[in-house]
Amino acid sequence: MLNVAKLKKGIVIDHINAGKGFDIYKELHLNDIDDAVVLMKGLPSKKLGKKDMIKIETDVELDMDVLGLIDPDVTINYVADGELISKVKLTLPKKVTGILECKNPRCISQYEHTGPITFYLVDPKTKTYRCEYCDSYTTFRSR
Amino acid sequence: MLKGRHLTEPGDFTLEELDEVFDLADDIIEHEEDYLDAAHGKLLATLFYEPSTRTRFSFEAAMLRLGGQVIGFSDPKASSAAKGESLTDTVRTVSCYADAAVLRHPREGTAHLVAKTITDMPIINAGDGGHEHPTQTLTDLLTIRHELGSCDNKVVGVCGDLLFGRTIHSLVKTLNRYSGNKFVFISPKELCMPEHIKAHLAPDSYVETDSLDDVIGDLDILYMSRVQRERFVSEEEYIRLKDYYILDHNKMKHARPDMIVMHPLPRVNEIAVEVDKDPRAKYFDQAKYGMYVRMALLSKLMGVENNVKRSEA
Ligand SMILES: [Zn+2]
Numbered sequence: 001m002l003n004v005a006k007l008k009k010g011i012v013i014d015h016i017n018a019g020k021g022f023d024i025y026k027e028l029h030l031n032d033i034d035d036a037v038v039l040m041k042g043l044p045s046k047k048l049g050k051k052d053m054i055k056i057e058t059d060v061e062l063d064m065d066v067l068g069l070i071d072p073d074v075t076i077n078y079v080a081d082g083e084l085i086s087k088v089k090l091t092l093p094k095k096v097t098g099i100l101e102c103k104n105p106r107c108i109s110q111y112e113h114t115g116p117i118t119f120y121l122v123d124p125k126t127k128t129y130r131c132e133y134c135d136s137y138t139t140f141r142s143r
Numbered sequence: 144m145l146k147g148r149h150l151t152e153p154g155d156f157t158l159e160e161l162d163e164v165f166d167l168a169d170d171i172i173e174h175e176e177d178y179l180d181a182a183h184g185k186l187l188a189t190l191f192y193e194p195s196t197r198t199r200f201s202f203e204a205a206m207l208r209l210g211g212q213v214i215g216f217s218d219p220k221a222s223s224a225a226k227g228e229s230l231t232d233t234v235r236t237v238s239c240y241a242d243a244a245v246l247r248h249p250r251e252g253t254a255h256l257v258a259k260t261i262t263d264m265p266i267i268n269a270g271d272g273g274h275e276h277p278t279q280t281l282t283d284l285l286t287i288r289h290e291l292g293s294c295d296n297k298v299v300g301v302c303g304d305l306l307f308g309r310t311i312h313s314l315v316k317t318l319n320r321y322s323g324n325k326f327v328f329i330s331p332k333e334l335c336m337p338e339h340i341k342a343h344l345a346p347d348s349y350v351e352t353d354s355l356d357d358v359i360g361d362l363d364i365l366y367m368s369r370v371q372r373e374r375f376v377s378e379e380e381y382i383r384l385k386d387y388y389i390l391d392h393n394k395m396k397h398a399r400p401d402m403i404v405m406h407p408l409p410r411v412n413e414i415a416v417e418v419d420k421d422p423r424a425k426y427f428d429q430a431k432y433g434m435y436v437r438m439a440l441l442s443k444l445m446g447v448e449n450n451v452k453r454s455e456a
Contacts, residue, residue, distance in 0.1 A: 106272050108250040112230050133252025134274055137339075 010035075011062065012077040013054040018042060020071045021052025027066050033058065048073075065093045069127065069140045092127065095120045100129055100138050107134035146446035149258040149266045152275040153317045165285050167448055168432075168439035172289070174454070175208070181442055181450040182211030188241035189215030190234065191269075192248040197408070198269050198278075201430070202245045205437035209447070214241065231260045238264035242445050245269045265444035273309050279407060280313045281440065282433035287318075287364060289432060290403050290425055296323035298361055302388055303329075303368035303413060305336040310407045311368055312340050319344055326350075327358050331387050333380075334370070355388050359398045365390070367406045367413050367426075391415040398423065405429055 016024060021041050024030075030037045035058035045051035059078070067074065072092040078085050098116030102109045109117055109131070119129035119138060127140040145160060156164070171178050187206040189199055194217050203213045230248070234257050237244055244261075246254055247269040254268030254275070270276040287294050299318060301311045305328055315336075318324045326349040328336045335351060352358055359365065367390055375381040390404065395418060406414060406426040418424050442448040 104251065106249075106251050108230075108248070108252040108256050108271070111250055112253075112256060114256055131252070133255050134272075136251070 007055060007057060007079050008082050009080050010055065010057040010059060012079065013056075013062075013067070014051070014075045014077060015045070015048060016052035016054065016074050017048060017071050018050040018052055021054060023070050024052075024054060024067060024074075027070055028063060030054065030056065033060060064090065065096045066099055068093045069096060069099065072124075092121060092124050096129065100140060102131040102134060102136065103138060104131065104134050104136040107131060107136065109133050145443040147263075147265055148444055149254075149261075149268075150277050150440065150444070151254040151258050151266070151268045151271075153277045153280045153313060155277070158320055161281070161284065164281065164436065164439045164443055165288055167442060168285050168435045169289070171438050171442075172435050174451075177451040177453055178209055178438065178442070180210040180452065181447045182206060182209035182445060183450070185209075185211040185242040185445055185447060186240065187211055187213045187215075187441065188237045188244040189213060189217070189269075190237065190244055190246050191215065191217040192219045192230075192246075192253075194218065195247055195270060198247065198276075199245075201278075201433050202267075202269065202437055202441075205434050205441055208434070209438055209442060211242075211441075215245075231257060234261055234266070243267065243441060246271075248272070267440065267444070273307070275313060276309060277313070278433070278437055278440065279310050280317050281436045282429060283310075283314050283366075283405065283407075284317065285436045286405060286425060286429045286432045287403075290428075291363060291401075294318060294321045294324075297363040298325045298327065299364045299366065300327040300329055300355075300358060300362040301336075301366045301368070302355055302390075304334045304370045304374070305330040305368075306334040307371065307374050308368045311366065312337075314366065315340060316343055319348070324348070327352065327362065329353070329355050329358060329388070331384055333384065355390070355394060356397065359394060359402075362398065362402050365398065365402060365404050367404065367410070369406075369409070369411050369413060385411065385413075389413060389415060390418055392417045392421075395421055395423070 021039050025039050038055040040053045043051050043053055068090045072090050074090050076088040095118055097118045100119045102117055118132045122128045122130045122137060128137050130137055189202055191199055199217055206213050238261050243265045245267045246257060248271050251272040251274035253271045258266045268275055268277055284294055305311055315326060328349060328351045331353055370385045372381050402423055403425045404423055408426055
């Protein structure tokens with residue numbers, strides 16, 4: 001059971017696959033938040049064996065697409081007045097905009113200003129996405 | 144309703160909408176003189192950022208036969224792109240005076256980018272690199288429909304370069320949306336159909352072979368393609384594979400009497416000239432169907448298909 005008693009208001013990202021916590025911390029730019037953010041790694045977990053967890057002591061708008069891309073298995077717990085008010089299970093986003101880049105050297109997006117590119121999910125197992133312009137495939141990897 | 148729509152890939156249209164275009168094409172073939180002034184006063188812009196005389200002529204002939212007019216360029220050096228203007232700005236400017244635009248560009252996805260930006264003028268993709276060339280697919284479908292009655296329940300053999308053949312990929316994907324079609328992929332193993340195309344197909348809807356002789360007798364359609372020199376690093380490899388399949392009189396003896404032979408042209412030597420006289424050879428008719436399907440498409444997108452003068456029968 002998640003102990004949220006000490007957290008008055010904020011978000012707990014739980015069931016992060018071990019090792020992905022730091023990727024999430026980086027990719028969601030949690031370093032830029034002024035309030036306290038706690039990254040815990042290597043916690044024991046019944047479900048995962050080992051897991052990471054992030055506590056954010058404020059309510060921020062998380063980029064669910066980025067989060068879903070890095071680790072679609074996480075659970076997000078929203079806490080207010082020291083109580084769990086909602087729990088969200090993530091899935092891999094069906095489409096993402098402005099996160100992935102097309103690497104096809106023949107794609108028009110390499111030559112003309114296109115604005116943020118939308119990618120459509122092709123294969124959830126390999127996190128493979130298709131460019132809206134040239135249809136070539138890109139696989140998500142955190143930087 | 145197709146008026147004002149874009150065509151960047153065959154998947155932009157439902158099968159019903161494709162049939163709407165083909166029905167109109169059939170009527171134009173039947174009553175061509177009724178459509179002589181259908182697009183009177185309309186202007187088509189042909190924006191060719193790389194040359195393709197064959198495609199441009201087909202569109203221009205289609206527009207002129209509808210009584211419309213054509214402006215455009217066939218060399219980017221002569222256009223404002225050479226002065227650094229963005230593609231979308233060029234097309235937006237053109238949309239101020241043209242009623243439809245045909246766009247050809249060497250980069251993949253160009254038509255989609257332009258179609259996203261331009262809302263008040265239909266854009267037709269006439270080829271974006273190795274990506275899509277939907278009016279070629281429409282040409283192929285009209286040919287099949289006109290020659291064989293429908294695009295359903297056919298055994299479709301595609302032969303030659305199946306690895307890089309954009310035309311063939313697009314045709315197979317679109318025919319697969321119709322019902323009951325079976326595919327026979329005929330290629331040397333170096334040029335076989337890529338997985339990402341086969342992924343669209345039911346496993347029991349296709350077979351693969353490297354022997355044209357073994358399967359030619361089963362086919363309703365034999366679609367031949369050219370092996371392109373620029374795909375090969377080694378000259379020997381190209382020479383070995385380019386003559387892998389040559390369709391000649393002898394092979395045609397084993398084909399069914401009602402099979403049709405198609406080819407997007409230009410051919411190199413994959414179809415012997417002696418086959419041209421065979422009534423089953425439809426590749427030159429294809430070029431004609433290409434013009435008619437473009438006439439129908441332009442009429443639909445510009446909304447002029449009812450501007451006909453019905454001649455007394
Ligand atoms: Zn792309």
